[in-house]
Amino acid sequence: MSSGTLYDKVWDLHRVAELPGGSTQLFVGLHLIHEVTSPQAFAALRDKGLSVRCPERTVATVDHIVPTTSQSRPFADPLAEEMLSTLERNCAEHGITLNGIGSGRQGIVHVIAPELGLTQPGMTVACGDSHTSTHGAFGAIAFGIGTSQVRDVLASQSLAMNKLKVRRIQVNGRLAEGVSAKDLILHVIRTLGVKGGVGYAYEFAGSAITALSMEERMTLCNMAIEGGARCGYVNPDAVTFNYLKGRPEAPSGEAWDRAVQWWRTLVSDEDAVVDDEVVFEAATIAPTVTWGITPGQGLGIDECVPTLEQLEPGERPIAEEAYRYMDLQPGTAIAGVPVDVCFIGSCTNGRISDLRAAAAVARGRHVASGIKAFVVPGSEQVAQAAEAEGLDQVFREAGFEWREPGCSMCLAMNPDRIEGRQISASSSNRNFKGRQGSASGRTLLMSPAMVAAAAVLGHVTDVRNLSLQPTA
Amino acid sequence: MNSFPSGPVDQVVGTALALIGEDIDTDRIIPARFLKCVSFDALGDQVFADDRSELNGEHPFDQQQFQGASILVVNGNFGCGSSREHAPQALMRWGIRAVVGISFAEIFYGNCLALGLPCATAPAETIAALQAKVLTSPALPWTLDLETMTFASATDQWAVAVDSGPRQMLLSGRWDATSQLLDQGEEVKRLMQLLPYLNGFIAQ
Numbered sequence: 228m229s230s231g232t233l234y235d236k237v238w239d240l241h242r243v244a245e246l247p248g249g250s251t252q253l254f255v256g257l258h259l260i261h262e263v264t265s266p267q268a269f270a271a272l273r274d275k276g277l278s279v280r281c282p283e284r285t286v287a288t289v290d291h292i293v294p295t296t297s298q299s300r301p302f303a304d305p306l307a308e309e310m311l312s313t314l315e316r317n318c319a320e321h322g323i324t325l326n327g328i329g330s331g332r333q334g335i336v337h338v339i340a341p342e343l344g345l346t347q348p349g350m351t352v353a354c355g356d357s358h359t360s361t362h363g364a365f366g367a368i369a370f371g372i373g374t375s376q377v378r379d380v381l382a383s384q385s386l387a388m389n390k391l392k393v394r395r396i397q398v399n400g401r402l403a404e405g406v407s408a409k410d411l412i413l414h415v416i417r418t419l420g421v422k423g424g425v426g427y428a429y430e431f432a433g434s435a436i437t438a439l440s441m442e443e444r445m446t447l448c449n450m451a452i453e454g455g456a457r458c459g460y461v462n463p464d465a466v467t468f469n470y471l472k473g474r475p476e477a478p479s480g481e482a483w484d485r486a487v488q489w490w491r492t493l494v495s496d497e498d499a500v501v502d503d504e505v506v507f508e509a510a511t512i513a514p515t516v517t518w519g520i521t522p523g524q525g526l527g528i529d530e531c532v533p534t535l536e537q538l539e540p541g542e543r544p545i546a547e548e549a550y551r552y553m554d555l556q557p558g559t560a561i562a563g564v565p566v567d568v569c570f571i572g573s574c575t576n577g578r579i580s581d582l583r584a585a586a587a588v589a590r591g592r593h594v595a596s597g598i599k600a601f602v603v604p605g606s607e608q609v610a611q612a613a614e615a616e617g618l619d620q621v622f623r624e625a626g627f628e629w630r631e632p633g634c635s636m637c638l639a640m641n642p643d644r645i646e647g648r649q650i651s652a653s654s655s656n657r658n659f660k661g662r663q664g665s666a667s668g669r670t671l672l673m674s675p676a677m678v679a680a681a682a683v684l685g686h687v688t689d690v691r692n693l694s695l696q697p698t699a
Numbered sequence: 700m701n702s703f704p705s706g707p708v709d710q711v712v713g714t715a716l717a718l719i720g721e722d723i724d725t726d727r728i729i730p731a732r733f734l735k736c737v738s739f740d741a742l743g744d745q746v747f748a749d750d751r752s753e754l755n756g757e758h759p760f761d762q763q764q765f766q767g768a769s770i771l772v773v774n775g776n777f778g779c780g781s782s783r784e785h786a787p788q789a790l791m792r793w794g795i796r797a798v799v800g801i802s803f804a805e806i807f808y809g810n811c812l813a814l815g816l817p818c819a820t821a822p823a824e825t826i827a828a829l830q831a832k833v834l835t836s837p838a839l840p841w842t843l844d845l846e847t848m849t850f851a852s853a854t855d856q857w858a859v860a861v862d863s864g865p866r867q868m869l870l871s872g873r874w875d876a877t878s879q880l881l882d883q884g885e886e887v888k889r890l891m892q893l894l895p896y897l898n899g900f901i902a903q
Contacts, residue, residue, distance in 0.1 A: 240894065241890070241894075243883050243886045243887055243890055244883045244886050246873075246876070246879050246880075247867070247871065247873060247879065248864050248865070248867045248868035248871065248873055248874075248876075248879075249863055249864030249867055249868075250864045250868070250876075252879070252880055252883055252886075254887060254890050254891070254894070256894065256896065256897075263734050263783075264782070264783065264784065266737040266738070267737070267738060267739055267784075270737075270738065275877070277877075277881075280887070291734075292735060304735075306735040306736070307735060309737060310735060310736075310737060313737050347896060349895070349896060350896060355782060355784075356781075356782055357780065357781050357782040357806055359782075370806075371782035371806050372782060372806065372809070373782055373783070373784035373787075373806060373809060373810035373813060374784040374785075374810075375784060375810065375813035375814060375875075376809065376810075376813060378877065379813075379876055379877050379880055382877055382880070382881060383877070383880035383881050383883075383884070383887065384887060384891075385880050385883070385887055386876075386880070387876040387879070387880065389862075389864055421722055421776060421779060422722070422775060422776040422779070422802060422804075425776065425802060425804065425805055426805070452806075455776065455779065455804065455805070457805045457806060478899075478900060482899050482900050485895075485899070485900035485901065486895075486896070486900040488900075489895045489896075489900050489902075521722050521724075541721070544720070544721060545720070545721050545722060548720070638726070638731045638781075639731060639732070640731050640732065640734060640735060657724075657726065657780060657781075659724045659726045659727065659780060660726070660727060660749070660750075661726060661727065661730055661749045662726050662731075664731075664732070666730070666749035666752060666753065667753075
């Protein structure tokens, strides 16, 4: 076993060869595919007369285009139907397992692979989706790829990659009550910027990180990409192992004991050299909300939209664009900004603990008049678990719609979208112009509990001011 | 439209288009609703669809003076956000064959390389000067030369950078990695026999 960071060790384990161009051929341990970025890759394989090298290391689901109201087939949208039937055909032809609608295993690709136990420490994980960084929460090296690279992984189970530098994001202390992993990552991105992580993998470490649950760690690593870092990871520990134990695709019996033993050796060495380190104090972080058009334009809930003078010169042009687009003036307090639509879900915050946090706010309250609020579980398993706990009823009684699993309004490739200039409070990951389906629509990113709080008051508010009624 | 590149990419010659703005994400380059497709063929017309419709004909991709341009000059963190290869595909189907900017998002850069679309970088001051020049002289032909690492017109010459690995891949024509990866089939097999998680976690 080589020494260094977890990133170094996993990289070395998966290195196949150095390629003539100077990049490294890296073996991919788990290849996740979905309906949006794979059809052209399969078509290219067909054109080149190639087959899928490791269908058993390839796992498919359908998430981006699925409707969340009725999922009966054929879908009302013929393009969506064509995409799913193409995926079904490609998987059948190449012997790839497809976790389809109704299988009990369908859902957002970054929700299902962890919950099935497919994602494990020490693996390399690739998927044609930038939020593949999520899987780094397990101590895997996981990164998003484009369709040509999906083709390469299908054909060779490997990729041409260049090694990243490692920046340790050291978070000391404990997050305050009512402050979540979403707030932490929005704070990190706000501090280091949306391009701060370009060229780096982010290693999240420190007492505040080890105190996080697996689902919180997934939220954190999910948005590493929004900070420019293609991968984020957390060193595996007892929290990781406890989460994995007993999952359908996790090792069991004697193999489990051997696995844990091996996983422990992957952790970054005490004396591992990182290329950069940034230290945060967890206790100073407030619930954080974005006000602008990049995920780096964030504010603590008690803060105001910055004036140009408060910003670095390089940030001013995009701030001016954001003032115009968001119709938010410098100096406006973010608390109190009215919202139209509230969305709880996505690969960032569509897991059971996210729904519990939102339900604790919603229980015994009601969505404010004129607000459309809906909850989209991240997977069929999440939906089942939530329904078993009665969370669906809590949400329905509070005036939220309870939907079927999928990516939904995170990127609005299905019928869920904001209209016109509507402004959404969203537990998703991107507030880019036009992201949620309307070319002039606006998005405020925040934690699921903060979205629920915005839904019941009709405007952005500090969830810590609302009493909570968590599940027993 | 020019055909897509094949073989060595040492030079890109053509007029340029300046697109000003930091952090232009791939949702803007190609909005998600256009990802509902099983082929990339129609994407050229849809590039920057929402930005163009907002500017009502005044977007650089619509302006008469930039039609036929093949080199895009951008600012920092271009192509951030979603991994969609639809973004470089849309740019290329519109006619772009090279991008010059301050910096590029990682996944976008890799997607471009896999299509033979060079992304060259230059300092912010150089880019500002280049964009000003392109805006005032849109008909001026430029050459991005990966051998000499320059971006030049008849009157100007600027130094640009391309990382050595991608540069070698483009110059040698080996930017399409598939065949190189397949050449190592035996090595992949050997590695698979050693990886603990593929072998019951039994030490090899």
